[in-house]
Amino acid sequence: MSEKVLMKGNEALAEGAIRAGCRFFAGYPITPQNEVPEYMSWRQEETGGAFVQAESEVSAVNMLYGAAATGVRAMTSSSSPGVSLKQEGISYMAGADLPCLIVNIMRGGPGLGNIAGAQGDYTQATRGGGNGDYRTLVLAPFSVQELANFPKKAFELSEKYRIPAMILADGILGQMMEGMSYDFEPVDPKTLPQPAWAIGGKHADRKRNMVFSYALGEGELEKMVLKRAERYALIERDEVLYEERDTQDAEVLIVAYGISARASIAAMNMARANGVKAGLLRPITLWPFPTKRIAELSKKVKAVLCVEMSMGQMKVDVDLAVKGSCPVYLHAKPGAFFPVAEEIATAAESALNGKKDQLFSLEDLVKNAENKTYAVNNPICKEGALL
Amino acid sequence: MNAITKRPSALTEAQFHYCPGCGHSVVHRLTAEVIDELNIKDRAVVVAPVGCAVFADKYFDVDSIQGPHGRGPAIATGIKRAKPDSIVFSYQGDGDLASIGMAEIVHAAARGENITVIFINNTIYGMTGGQMAPTTLVGQVATTAPKGRNEKLQGNPINVSEMLAQLKSAKYIERVSSDSAPNIIKAKKAIKKAFQNQIDGLGFSFVEVLSICPTNWGTTPLKGLDFLREKMMAQYPLGVFKDVTAANKEGK
Numbered sequence: 001m002s003e004k005v006l007m008k009g010n011e012a013l014a015e016g017a018i019r020a021g022c023r024f025f026a027g028y029p030i031t032p033q034n035e036v037p038e039y040m041s042w043r044q045e046e047t048g049g050a051f052v053q054a055e056s057e058v059s060a061v062n063m064l065y066g067a068a069a070t071g072v073r074a075m076t077s078s079s080s081p082g083v084s085l086k087q088e089g090i091s092y093m094a095g096a097d098l099p100c101l102i103v104n105i106m107r108g109g110p111g112l113g114n115i116a117g118a119q120g121d122y123t124q125a126t127r128g129g130g131n132g133d134y135r136t137l138v139l140a141p142f143s144v145q146e147l148a149n150f151p152k153k154a155f156e157l158s159e160k161y162r163i164p165a166m167i168l169a170d171g172i173l174g175q176m177m178e179g180m181s182y183d184f185e186p187v188d189p190k191t192l193p194q195p196a197w198a199i200g201g202k203h204a205d206r207k208r209n210m211v212f213s214y215a216l217g218e219g220e221l222e223k224m225v226l227k228r229a230e231r232y233a234l235i236e237r238d239e240v241l242y243e244e245r246d247t248q249d250a251e252v253l254i255v256a257y258g259i260s261a262r263a264s265i266a267a268m269n270m271a272r273a274n275g276v277k278a279g280l281l282r283p284i285t286l287w288p289f290p291t292k293r294i295a296e297l298s299k300k301v302k303a304v305l306c307v308e309m310s311m312g313q314m315k316v317d318v319d320l321a322v323k324g325s326c327p328v329y330l331h332a333k334p335g336a337f338f339p340v341a342e343e344i345a346t347a348a349e350s351a352l353n354g355k356k357d358q359l360f361s362l363e364d365l366v367k368n369a370e371n372k373t374y375a376v377n378n379p380i381c382k383e384g385a386l387l
Numbered sequence: 388m389n390a391i392t393k394r395p396s397a398l399t400e401a402q403f404h405y406c407p408g409c410g411h412s413v414v415h416r417l418t419a420e421v422i423d424e425l426n427i428k429d430r431a432v433v434v435a436p437v438g439c440a441v442f443a444d445k446y447f448d449v450d451s452i453q454g455p456h457g458r459g460p461a462i463a464t465g466i467k468r469a470k471p472d473s474i475v476f477s478y479q480g481d482g483d484l485a486s487i488g489m490a491e492i493v494h495a496a497a498r499g500e501n502i503t504v505i506f507i508n509n510t511i512y513g514m515t516g517g518q519m520a521p522t523t524l525v526g527q528v529a530t531t532a533p534k535g536r537n538e539k540l541q542g543n544p545i546n547v548s549e550m551l552a553q554l555k556s557a558k559y560i561e562r563v564s565s566d567s568a569p570n571i572i573k574a575k576k577a578i579k580k581a582f583q584n585q586i587d588g589l590g591f592s593f594v595e596v597l598s599i600c601p602t603n604w605g606t607t608p609l610k611g612l613d614f615l616r617e618k619m620m621a622q623y624p625l626g627v628f629k630d631v632t633a634a635n636k637e638g639k
Contacts, residue, residue: 213453
């Protein structure tokens with residue numbers, strides 16, 4: 001345990017990775033995650049680790065591929081368009097069964113989008129994102145406290161299953177300051193076991209190791225993919241993380257992750273004050289998704305409300321869990337726009353009453369967007385802001 | 388009886404899949420001999436490319452990693468920075484290094500990474516079937532330039548060694564050839580120096596090896612060698628383009 005201090009999300013995350021024993025970082029500047037490489041640039045040096053400012057996201061992730069292959073705790077961080085570029089290396093690392101950590105501090109998309117926090121990369125993160133049949137283990141923090149402490153969890157899970165792990169947060173979490181403390185003692189990387197498969201270093205005492213993702217012999221690739229699928233099944237069975245609030249008597253279940261869950265907690269309390277029995281399920285691992293628990297709860301509630309800063313990407317997983325047991329509604333805030341507690345509370349009430357007027361309708365979203373004064377509501381979106 | 392030659396211990400017993408006449412086999416052997424002679428087998432790491440040398444990891448009996456197309460120098464950077472006592476070499480062809488991986492090689496050189504890069508230039512994409520490479524000569528026929536590379540449409544070949552030699556942090560850049568016994572002996576010396584530089588911590592070392600691809604050039608190995616000597620060497624002159632390692636050793 002460390003003392004409770006006020007810290008910015010991105011810096012708390014970077015320090016959390018260092019404390020977890022991360023001794024390699026490669027990255028490339030992109031808003032809103034720049035504090036991560038900036039912090040790492042001096043902190044890795046201070047702790048005897050390596051920091052490289054790469055020439056591109058593609059190079060950064062391939063540096064990570066090389067470093068991860070040596071068995072050190074290694075990471076890269078970026079934001080949405082940059083994470084798209086990293087998919088090449090993520091696919092290779094998944095194919096080579098390497099543990100590593102990739103952080104995505106999401107911003108608005110598609111394309112250049114904008115630099116405000118968003119949740120539009122849910123599908124990319126949870127389905128693999130790159131080419132081929134693979135998954136990444138995705139952790140979704142909802143506070144600076146979790147941003148700070150999840151790197152250790154991510155490294156441990158990543159090493160246990162030899163799978164790339166991703167921390168999927170957003171620009172709001174990355175940029176905001178909160179009281180936080182580390183709930184673990186700093187890890188000395190020297191105490192971590194050197195994996196038997198790792199390459200590099202002097203190794204007179206062992207045979208050579210090979211790190212690769214290809215399998216060209218007949219049937220070889222199928223075997224590799226199936227072996228990986230067996231590990232994925234274990235992850236889905238044993239590693240699902242979620243948080244529940246007020247679900248015992250809930251009639252409407254809000255499902256939200258990350259910053260959307262923060263607003264949803266306030267919304268839930270508002271709804272309860274108005275006599276609406278709302279509960280919250282917050283997925284902490286997005287893959288594996290808490291499918292089983294949502295399925296159970298969907299049989300007890302009258303409606304489910306998905307709150308996300310994307311056009312129903314998470315709702316797909318919720319629908320797959322609910323399987324028609326009750327209606328599933330969507331309160332979508334696309335385009336890097338922050339969900340507001342009052343609106344979520346109203347949406348929860350409408351969902352419970354089966355009214356669709358306050359819920360997802362493209363027409364309403366378009367109308368609302370036209371009436372908003374973005375410069376007032378969301379100052380970082382105003383004209384002339386740096387990209 | 389005394390054995391006068393044998394398989395270098397840094398080569399596995401796997402049979403090369405390279406076509407008759409291909410320069411990869413020669414350069415693999417030279418590299419393996421150098422690894423043996425420098426006694427670095429237990430800390431060498433080969434970064435295998437995408438292209439004909441993709442299975443270099445099967446042939447070198449050292450730690451290996453096979454990476455995405457063109458990213459060898461970035462992967463080598465990651466390995467070397469994470470495990471500085473490794474001796475890391477990226478083995479790449481001209482499509483891999485001079486086209487899709489141009490950013491990675493330029494920036495690894497610009498950063499002065501203490502790695503070794505072996506660059507096989509045979510002016511063509513081999514693995515995919517003879518498409519035009521950035522190194523294809525003007526007029527040379529390729530499957531994506533069936534009338535020959537047209538300067539007006541496809542520009543001129545890139546001379547990578549000359550280009551990298553402009554970078555201050557690149558320490559040793561040499562172009563050699565695999566066409567004849569004397570040149571092969573010179574090539575081995577260059578490769579050995581490029582590894583020795585890394586052992587000595589001197590910085591980025593790069594050896595470009597001119598090589599033939601009879602299969603995709605649609606010719607015989609002997610005629611291919613003529614093409615290399617007459618045409619390739621005119622575009623790609625052999626020589627040392629940069630060597631500041633001697634000065635470094637003296638602490639200058």
